[in-house]
Amino acid sequence: MVDKKSFYSLNELLASPSGRLFVEQTAIVSAEALAHFCEKEIYSIFRVMEENPQNHLNKSEDQITSYIVDMLKAKCILAEHDTMHGGHADIIVRHREFTWLAEAKIFEKGSYTWLLKGFLQLTTRYMAARDRHGAILIYTYRPDAAKMVTKWKSMLLSYKRIQHVSECSFCPLSFYTISQNKRSGLDIRVRHTVLGLYYKPEN
Amino acid sequence: MASQKWEIPRPDQRAGLGVLDCFEEFLRRNEPDHLRNREYSLNQFAQLCGRAEPDDDTLNCARYLVSQGVFEVFYLFLDSHGEFSETYSAREVEDAEQVGSLVDPHTGNELSDFRTRLFPFFALNEPKHT
Numbered sequence: 001m002v003d004k005k006s007f008y009s010l011n012e013l014l015a016s017p018s019g020r021l022f023v024e025q026t027a028i029v030s031a032e033a034l035a036h037f038c039e040k041e042i043y044s045i046f047r048v049m050e051e052n053p054q055n056h057l058n059k060s061e062d063q064i065t066s067y068i069v070d071m072l073k074a075k076c077i078l079a080e081h082d083t084m085h086g087g088h089a090d091i092i093v094r095h096r097e098f099t100w101l102a103e104a105k106i107f108e109k110g111s112y113t114w115l116l117k118g119f120l121q122l123t124t125r126y127m128a129a130r131d132r133h134g135a136i137l138i139y140t141y142r143p144d145a146a147k148m149v150t151k152w153k154s155m156l157l158s159y160k161r162i163q164h165v166s167e168c169s170f171c172p173l174s175f176y177t178i179s180q181n182k183r184s185g186l187d188i189r190v191r192h193t194v195l196g197l198y199y200k201p202e203n
Numbered sequence: 204m205a206s207q208k209w210e211i212p213r214p215d216q217r218a219g220l221g222v223l224d225c226f227e228e229f230l231r232r233n234e235p236d237h238l239r240n241r242e243y244s245l246n247q248f249a250q251l252c253g254r255a256e257p258d259d260d261t262l263n264c265a266r267y268l269v270s271q272g273v274f275e276v277f278y279l280f281l282d283s284h285g286e287f288s289e290t291y292s293a294r295e296v297e298d299a300e301q302v303g304s305l306v307d308p309h310t311g312n313e314l315s316d317f318r319t320r321l322f323p324f325f326a327l328n329e330p331k332h333t
Contacts, residue, residue: 001284001285001286002281002285002286002287004281004285006244006246007244007245007246007322008244008245008246008256008257008322008323009318009319009320009321009322010278010296010300010317010318010319010321010322010323011318011319012257013245013262013323014300014318016259016262018259018262018263019262021262021266022262022265022266022323023293023296023297023300024297025266025269025270026265026266026269026276026293027292027293027294027296027297027298029292029293029294075263076263076264076266076267076270077270078267078270078271094270095269095270096269096270096272097272
């Protein structure tokens with residue numbers, strides 16, 4: 001007869017945020033599951049940063065990315081910044097044999113060409129033949145992030161390499177594209193998501 | 204192979220996990236054959252990390268070690284006779300958590316109290332060749 005008191009149950013795990021994260025993260029056994037996990041974690045970090053944009057004024061693209069990577073590391077997620085992976089990928093998250101890649105771009109002066117450059121860096125340089133999931137993180141200090149997302153989406157839709165665009169179910173400032181990994185011919189799913197840091201109080 | 208020791212990769216930042224040092228010392232002290240094919244409960248793991256019982260640090264440390272491929276997590280099911288009788292993968296347990304039920308492996312009945320009958324355990328993966 002097992003003495004239950006000597007063992008920690010799933011119920012006890014689920015009672016704490018770190019326990020819930022344990023249940024979720026230790027269950028990741030595919031690149032797709034890792035991508036979903038990373039997307040949720042990045043979303044959570046963006047929400048925290050957006051609550052106090054005044055703390056992130058005038059930061060460079062690299063400074064913001066470093067901050068995000070530090071936040072991931074603080075959660076004991078194996079995140080790296082600027083690691084060589086076909087080039088210097090902005091963010092790499094590793095879990096077991098799986099990797100998830102993200103390219104960050106700051107949206108300044110309304111340059112969608114800069115965003116496109118990031119998308120091409122991610123999908124044609126950093127993503128290896130077997131990589132099928134990644135993200136474009138768009139940082140903006142400009143107002144009306146939703147308008148920018150709409151325009152970026154329509155630009156991508158007119159871009160012949162994009163096969164499909166779909167909405168994110170939990171974040172209106174995010175969407176997904178499906179394109180082809182030229183190395184492998186396999187589909188690549190990229191999440192495009194915005195960190196809105198506009199801060200100009202009018203009171 | 205038998206003499207291959209477990210080593211925890213050292214990234215540029217170890218996320219401030221002091222408990223990792225404790226666990227690493229445990230790996231260093233023991234011969235690989237002594238560690239192989241053993242199961243560790245979460246309570247035992249916490250003690251190996253120098254803690255009296257599982258806390259945030261040990262859970263974070265465990266996640267870190269799973270990501271590094273050092274550990275595999277699985278769950279043992281406590282049956283109605285009070286014995287551990289079945290093994291579930293972490294994926295199966297996460298799926299059960301998502302849908303809110305687990306099927307009793309013996310009766311086929313849906314178990315709504317599965318959360319109190321599943322207990323996490325760890326097993327070391329084979330050390331990586333360096």
